[in-house]
Amino acid sequence: MLDVNWILFLVTALTINAIPGADVIYVTSNYHRIGWKAAASSAIGLAIGYYFYVFITWAGITSILMSLPALYTIIQTAGALYLIWMGYNIYRSQPSEITASSEKNDSNINSKKSSSYLLNGLLISILNPKVGIFFVSFFPQFVHQNSPDYLLLVLGTIFCIGATFFNILYCLITAQLKRISPEKTNFILGRIPGLILIILGVMMILESIKSII
Template identity: 45%
Template sequence: MEQLNLALFLTTSLVINAVPGPDVLYVISNHKHKGWQAAIPSIAGLFAGYLFHVFITFVGISAIITGNPVLFNTVKYLGSAYLVWMGISIIYEVLKKDQKSETSAPAPVRGSKYFTRGFIISALNPKVSVFFLSFLPQFIPQGATDSYLIIVLGLIFCAGATFFNFLYCLLSSIQLKNRFKHKILDFLPGVILASVGVYTAL
């Protein structure tokens, strides 16, 4: 692998991963309401979803999905519907949390639930498949015969995305003194996730 290609790939990947998306909003919301017990499984689930897209890109399934409009739209609408459902669920949990007494014991956190949701958010996003299919090959030297390079570059990209998921969780830990602004940020991830789901569907 040419060093220039690798350096350019690392730089581009960091820039792309630094832009918050639905995955970041998902982990921030879980971290805000349930702490690291929910955030870490969420991040792990998203990472598994990233790996899923790397794998289907490697075996060529991604090209089949993008080349079949019916299949692509089916996956797209499923992903969009799930984002809308997740957004509404987050808003509902915020409202339910406000209604609970401060003295009530917190509900136990089931890490498997957050892991599964994170994986589905990643896996049911066909635009991620399109991204990997169009992005990764650009950084493989022309004439290279090592197909494993797609996996190597994909793993680097997944690691970068996971790093920023952790970073944004840490940044979201900063407490706001203004209660009104704090309440807005509670609802914001849910509203944005639902909006992104509607936008991707349309």
């Protein structure tokens, strides 16, 4: 029998994943601007990035990252700049053109474009070292000394699946909002997600500067 409180883990993991963050903003924005293919590719890329940190947490590499403040700051700053760049690209999309062209854009997405959305999602998660720090502090609460070695990977897989589920769920909610009030949804999701990503990126840079000072 696995030495873990499954109910507590599932409730905690689902609660954390249900709280929208930069990943949800990015995926739902891609759905709104382009369509399901872009959103799905983005969600898969984010999940791969999450699992990257699950793996290095399991391997103990995250502890090394925590012991090297300079490396942590470099990765965090790179992630912040990338988030600002993504936010700018989303913000400069014309809201009036989004709703009319999203279905057409989605049908025209080929494997190369899908790969680019997947890569963007991957970079957003990998260039956020806070994910790794969170995993280091979160998973040990459910993995004890006598637990099998693979348990952390199992819990990490469940966590990543949950994150992907909620990313897609928020896209479904966005789809319903577009049907109910397309103009209002177009206004909200046309500009605000980009601004939020830019603000989050700036906050990360300020945090990096504060850690140096």
